[in-house]
Amino acid sequence: MGLSYQLVLWNKHKKTYDTVIAIGMLLYIILFAAITLAFNSETSLETLVIRAFGSLAILMLHIILIIGPLSRLNTKFLPILYNRRHLGVSMFLAAFIHGGFSLFQFHALGNKNLFYSLFTANMEYNSFVNFPFQVLGFLALLILFMMASTSHDFFLGNLSAKIWKRMHMFVYVAYVLIIAHVFLGAFQQETSLFTIGLLLVGFVVITALHITAAFKESKLDNAKQKALEGWLKVCEIDEIEEERAKIFTVGNERVAIFKYNGKLSAVHNVCKHQGGPLGEGKVIDGCITCPWHGYQYLPKNGQAPAPFTEQVATYELKLEGSIVFINPEAFKEGTEVKPVNY
Amino acid sequence: MTLGQRKIHKFTWLLIAIAIPTLIFFSIKNLNFSEIKEDINVVNQVSKRNALKVAENEIVKASLFDNSIEIILKTPLKRASIVVYAINEKGLKGTVLGQISTVGIYIFKTKGKTKGIVIFDKIKEVEITKLYF
Numbered sequence: 001m002g003l004s005y006q007l008v009l010w011n012k013h014k015k016t017y018d019t020v021i022a023i024g025m026l027l028y029i030i031l032f033a034a035i036t037l038a039f040n041s042e043t044s045l046e047t048l049v050i051r052a053f054g055s056l057a058i059l060m061l062h063i064i065l066i067i068g069p070l071s072r073l074n075t076k077f078l079p080i081l082y083n084r085r086h087l088g089v090s091m092f093l094a095a096f097i098h099g100g101f102s103l104f105q106f107h108a109l110g111n112k113n114l115f116y117s118l119f120t121a122n123m124e125y126n127s128f129v130n131f132p133f134q135v136l137g138f139l140a141l142l143i144l145f146m147m148a149s150t151s152h153d154f155f156l157g158n159l160s161a162k163i164w165k166r167m168h169m170f171v172y173v174a175y176v177l178i179i180a181h182v183f184l185g186a187f188q189q190e191t192s193l194f195t196i197g198l199l200l201v202g203f204v205v206i207t208a209l210h211i212t213a214a215f216k217e218s219k220l221d222n223a224k225q226k227a228l229e230g231w232l233k234v235c236e237i238d239e240i241e242e243e244r245a246k247i248f249t250v251g252n253e254r255v256a257i258f259k260y261n262g263k264l265s266a267v268h269n270v271c272k273h274q275g276g277p278l279g280e281g282k283v284i285d286g287c288i289t290c291p292w293h294g295y296q297y298l299p300k301n302g303q304a305p306a307p308f309t310e311q312v313a314t315y316e317l318k319l320e321g322s323i324v325f326i327n328p329e330a331f332k333e334g335t336e337v338k339p340v341n342y
Numbered sequence: 343m344t345l346g347q348r349k350i351h352k353f354t355w356l357l358i359a360i361a362i363p364t365l366i367f368f369s370i371k372n373l374n375f376s377e378i379k380e381d382i383n384v385v386n387q388v389s390k391r392n393a394l395k396v397a398e399n400e401i402v403k404a405s406l407f408d409n410s411i412e413i414i415l416k417t418p419l420k421r422a423s424i425v426v427y428a429i430n431e432k433g434l435k436g437t438v439l440g441q442i443s444t445v446g447i448y449i450f451k452t453k454g455k456t457k458g459i460v461i462f463d464k465i466k467e468v469e470i471t472k473l474y475f
Binding site for chain 2: 218
């Protein structure tokens, strides 16, 4: 959470995260090169670079794509989500090396323009098996470039969270293009069942996790609540842990009801930064802290502490005996609501 | 995420779950993995009956006929440009018969007496293998 934009707001966690990424990438490249040279010593350096970085980028993309659903299914994975943005940019760099070397190796050394050659070297656009797979990889690389170049709070702040999120959901289009790129490439170049098998395992794992997480979320969204004179019953007060929240669905929106210092307060569950689930965070130093990137809000009014300006909607609560009730009508973002004492 | 974003995520992944297996199905439908192996067996039988001469090593099998030569590439060579030359009467690398790429059967027309073949990596200027009849 920062007031002004810097290239990277470094902290201890980000440094650790990035060190792990860098070491992991280096180890993978070394291991890939060693195995390749051991089993196929005639491999050229260009081919080695293209394949090592290409496979590294795919592996990283798979990791990136499973972080989201894993975090929704189990909050223990949230620390991996914290700096996923850097993982994404690192993945783009690996993909860029793969794409750059491939373009140079296969299309830059002839008498035709590099991009003209890319799109016309194979014209079987009407074939499933012989479709020009390099074009698919190139289009995926363009999407990854768009995402990597806007992976900064400057763009998030200026484009709005809604537009930024929509842009970054193009990663799914990139994923489909990459699957097709590798799948067709493996078929056309080597008929490699091993490569295709690995890709299919990755696809099944990613898709299964996303669909499982989506249905789990739908279950929560569709939970029907009984209204009592305009108030909705939430839960017994003991069901909420101290400094934590209970997430409750009101109409089409989720609300996080926090229990802290003998008080209860309710705010809209969606963080203004990247849409993180505030109700999965906790109260730290008197502020609700988003579990994704640490953005903070005051429980009583949904306002980020000064000098920050983010605000979320607030809700009115009441306590009858040990049962917590909520008024489903949201107050305007940043409206102060007196906490319920218990 | 908001409710709308959660719905978009859900339907996107349901769509991907259907689209990718469909793509894979239509691609595999156009392939026949046993085609090459079966063809090699068939041609081996034909070659034994009709070929004037046959030479073979672990990479390639060559069968010489009256006006043609049949080459069966048994293992992938993993090279960008592979050219097959005929070995002439002097025992030297002679005329170009043609190019080969993946594992499979290739038939080239021949002129004059062919004493064997040389398979050559034209880019690296390296001889891959040589067969004499």
